[in-house]
Amino acid sequence: DAGVTQSPTHLIKTRGQHVTLRCSPISGHKSVSWYQQVLGQGPQFIFQYYEKEERGRGNFPDRFSARQFPNYSSELNVNALLLGDSALYLCASSLRGLDYEQYFGPGTRLTVT
Amino acid sequence: KNEVEQSPQNLTAQEGEFITINCSYSVGISALHWLQQHPGGGIVSLFMLSSGKKKHGRLIATINIQEKHSSLHITASHPRDSAVYICAVSNTGNQFYFGTGTSLTVIP
Numbered sequence: 001d002a003g004v005t006q007s008p009t010h011l012i013k014t015r016g017q018h019v020t021l022r023c024s025p026i027s028g029h030k031s032v033s034w035y036q037q038v039l040g041q042g043p044q045f046i047f048q049y050y051e052k053e054e055r056g057r058g059n060f061p062d063r064f065s066a067r068q069f070p071n072y073s074s075e076l077n078v079n080a081l082l083l084g085d086s087a088l089y090l091c092a093s094s095l096r097g098l099d100y101e102q103y104f105g106p107g108t109r110l111t112v113t
Numbered sequence: 114k115n116e117v118e119q120s121p122q123n124l125t126a127q128e129g130e131f132i133t134i135n136c137s138y139s140v141g142i143s144a145l146h147w148l149q150q151h152p153g154g155g156i157v158s159l160f161m162l163s164s165g166k167k168k169h170g171r172l173i174a175t176i177n178i179q180e181k182h183s184s185l186h187i188t189a190s191h192p193r194d195s196a197v198y199i200c201a202v203s204n205t206g207n208q209f210y211f212g213t214g215t216s217l218t219v220i221p
Binding site: 033035037041042043044045048055056058088090092097098099100101102103104106107109 | 143144146148154155156157158161163199201203206207208209210211212213214
């Protein structure tokens, strides 16, 4: 069975630009969550979606938004990029939510210059 | 103050040693997760537990809900166990809090 997939693998953007990151969950999983991991630090929770609705949000500015589609895939959008947004963005899927085992994707490495 | 605290931050062990990583949390939780992250970023879920004890091969995870504490034990450690081990909790408010991680190096 295919695991969680994320695209793109790597991305370089300029300050002020917008970026869209994509995540496809494991088949049968209805929950997707997003995390930011700055180099040398632990991950931080950004969003969790279940059945196409936002169910949890971490302490991130409104420049960060996400959505989940009817096929349970998800997009993370970041507007007005800052240098500090440079990080590994991880997506995880689970059957129903954060209280279920999380299956992580390989991540998207975003560099903002 | 972090909602999830781990200790030690760094750990070096000889192959074959018994290893313990500790995790304390300050929030009410729905579940506690132990994760493993290798260099390069990939994260793998090792355990998810809300009570008691779980065992997978050489790994054992325990949780004490009353004391808000969990431990991850590795028996007969091996160099391939070298990784960052992260404790994380999900709470009833649909938040997910991560500990700072424990970097483990097992020397042959």
